[in-house]
Amino acid sequence: MGYKSKTIILAIISVSLALLYVFYDLTGNIDYILPRRIMKVGAIILTGGAIAFATVVFMTITNNRILTPSVLGLDSLYMLIQTVIIFIFGANSIVMMNSGLNYLISISAMILFSLVLYRFLFRGEGNNIYFLLLVGMILGTFFGSFTDFMQVLIDPNEFGIAQDRMFASINNVDRNLVYISILIIALVLLYFKRFYKYLDVLALGKDDAINLGVPFDYVVKRLLIVVAILISVATALIGPITFLGLLVVNVAYELMKTYRHFYIILGSVFISIIALLGGQFLVEKVFTFSTTVSVIINFIGGVYFIYLLLKENKSW
């Protein structure tokens, strides 16, 4: 089976899952339930798509299939922001309760952080992307430690709320935030359009890309900004879930067996949506909200990676 038909099959599965999620056991107050479910599906498609897309682009730029944008430190920054808000204002404050305000603060802090980091690191001549990743990782660890430190100091009840934020959850998504996210992602995609043609060539590696006339530094810097904005939007909308990207993009590469980014991106986005929708369905119907979707995704992802390791190990 070719990668084209596989893409179509993945698309059909995604759509069917979305329909199943929306219409399954639709009883009671339909006017209330239906719009809520549609919003949840919208949020899932947005975050799943954004993370899968950003991870494909990130892996292509870094030429590495086990790096995800989480090494840029955005997840840790998000946790730090949440903890700082609780630390300063308390869990019942307006900033914590008003999801719109929280969303705006988180997203602008994350995007600002990325831009400052890039600007600072790409100023000199030796603009090595691995140096950027190293600094991102160190800052991420720093944010993580600082978050831990503050969480030790706060009231145990508030700590519970902070910890709740550590796991992505799609159980209460604000309708307006979904609309804002759609708008931001659409603008980013519009900006991305003119760099799209470079992706296949970038995957050959830096030297070959330069040889074939790609303005390498220029393109990579702009693609990194695209990645940072997409990850920020997804994280601010439902919480830290970048591990998903590592999982779905690798599955997509295994499944599609092509180098063409058009199909890899589509495949990753669909697989990501399938994983999130399926996970959320399990959370609601099987586990009856006793866990969150990111726990399930991380569990399945972990198992898959152990499988990959064992498989690679055998082929040596």
Added chain:
Amino acid sequence: MVDLKNVFKSFGSRQIIEDVSLKIKKGTITSFIGPNGAGKSTLISMISRLIAKDDGDITIDGKDVFKTKNNELAKKISILKQSNTINLKLTVRELVSFGRFPYSQGKLKKEDWEKVDEAIAYLELEEIQDKFLDQLSGGQRQRAHIAMTVAQDTEYILLDEPLNNLDMRHASQIMKTLRRLVDEMGKTIVIVIHDINFASCYSDHIVALKDGKIVKQGRACDVIDRCVLKEIYDMDIDIREIDSQRICFYY
């Protein structure tokens, strides 16, 4: 013509290239020889703008390689680096078609595919053109990469150790192909090479480097000389003439 004037490059405190000036004439094969760490690869990377220079001028047909638009240069000069470890699911034909990117920006037209087919035929890769790169031997993969640079159809082709890891048959096959590119298609080729006998037999000009400086440059027969080689390699090398080719015995 490739023209280097007083080029310098250092990594940290280590001076890699020191005041190198040289001209590379059109329609010739020029070989860079010298011991490990002499700066051959750095020099070829700077000519092809992969590494920035510290000081000096590098121009190709009068155009500064660091100031000209990258896509424009990609139609003039191509570079093949020594390690080609692409881990993508790519067939030979797909790899070669990437050579057309500077012209097509990813949307290949009929003329582009014709050039791809020509390049595949030139390197005699027709039979394996639909195989994936990871199914090929080192020699076949090297030829596929050279086919990509041929499809790129540039006047200047730079190759960093194209004979690395190849057996004698494949090595001489590749050198003959390069010779044909120069003689039949008028290309200008610059290679970094370790085997001085290959350099002696196939190149028009040789540039001998040591410790980042040019020791000697000139026609192949002038550089393949006992005194010059002694200075570069610190070895007494016996040179014999066989069928008017200078062959070095250093075994």
